[in-house]
Amino acid sequence: NAGVTQTPKFQVLKTGQSMTLQCAQDMNHNSMYWYRQDPGMGLRLIHYSVGEGTTAKGEVPDGYNVSRLKKQNFLLGLESAAPSQTSVYFCASSYLALAGGSRETQYFGPGTRLLVL
Amino acid sequence: GENVEQHPSTLSVQEGDSAVIKCTYSDSASNYFPWYKQELGKRPQLIIDIRSNVGEKKDQRIAVTLNKTAKHFSLHITETQPEDSAVYFCAASTGGNTPLVFGKGTRLSVIA
Numbered sequence: 001n002a003g004v005t006q007t008p009k010f011q012v013l014k015t016g017q018s019m020t021l022q023c024a025q026d027m028n029h030n031s032m033y034w035y036r037q038d039p040g041m042g043l044r045l046i047h048y049s050v051g052e053g054t055t056a057k058g059e060v061p062d063g064y065n066v067s068r069l070k071k072q073n074f075l076l077g078l079e080s081a082a083p084s085q086t087s088v089y090f091c092a093s094s095y096l097a098l099a100g101g102s103r104e105t106q107y108f109g110p111g112t113r114l115l116v117l
Numbered sequence: 118g119e120n121v122e123q124h125p126s127t128l129s130v131q132e133g134d135s136a137v138i139k140c141t142y143s144d145s146a147s148n149y150f151p152w153y154k155q156e157l158g159k160r161p162q163l164i165i166d167i168r169s170n171v172g173e174k175k176d177q178r179i180a181v182t183l184n185k186t187a188k189h190f191s192l193h194i195t196e197t198q199p200e201d202s203a204v205y206f207c208a209a210s211t212g213g214n215t216p217l218v219f220g221k222g223t224r225l226s227v228i229a
Binding site: 058108110 | 123166
């Protein structure tokens with residue numbers, strides 16, 4: 001199993017450009033998440049999805065959109081990139097056993113380093 | 118919503134000493150508390166977690182304690198080694214579909 005994979009690994013954008021960060025998992029997880037990591041700020045949740053076709057906003061959703069058309073894929077879009085979106089982006093996935101509400105480990109992808117000039 | 122505070126932000130210890138990182142949470146309904154380790158340039162990885170029906174959990178040199186009354190939990194690393202140097206994140210969740218809320222991290226340096 002590859003686990004959680006992300007593409008691209010590194011990207012440079014100019015202000016105003018758009019792009020899509022891709023995330024895939026092969027663990028049949030129902031929940032997927034997008035975080036951004038900035039120095040001293042920890043991991044901040046951008047958007048998340050608890051199942052195919054459903055998405056929800058996290059702590060810092062402005063400037064981003066997401067889509068979960070397939071269970072194994074979670075896409076993060078930047079419509080008009082800004083320098084404030086320079087960050088490392090991590091995708092993660094987990095399986096939530098709905099019966100009883102137990103939670104299993106959240107697995108992270110290797111990250112995408114984004115630089116917006 | 119949930120708020121997780123983590124202290125200290127940086128911690129330096131001599132090799133062989135113990136390290137303790139503390140987190141407090143605000144939502145008394147939180148019931149799941151994982152700890153993640155992130156080495157430089159790598160992804161965060163789970164090292165230990167604890168649920169609200171347990172007060173302490175150990176895994177070799179790592180232990181986590183939970184005080185539900187005071188709403189805080191701690192990571193204890195004994196006999197620290199240079200490879201323990203990393204950023205450690207605590208997190209909390211109320212369960213169900215509620216996402217994890219992370220602390221801001223602690224950079225641990227183990228000095229040989």
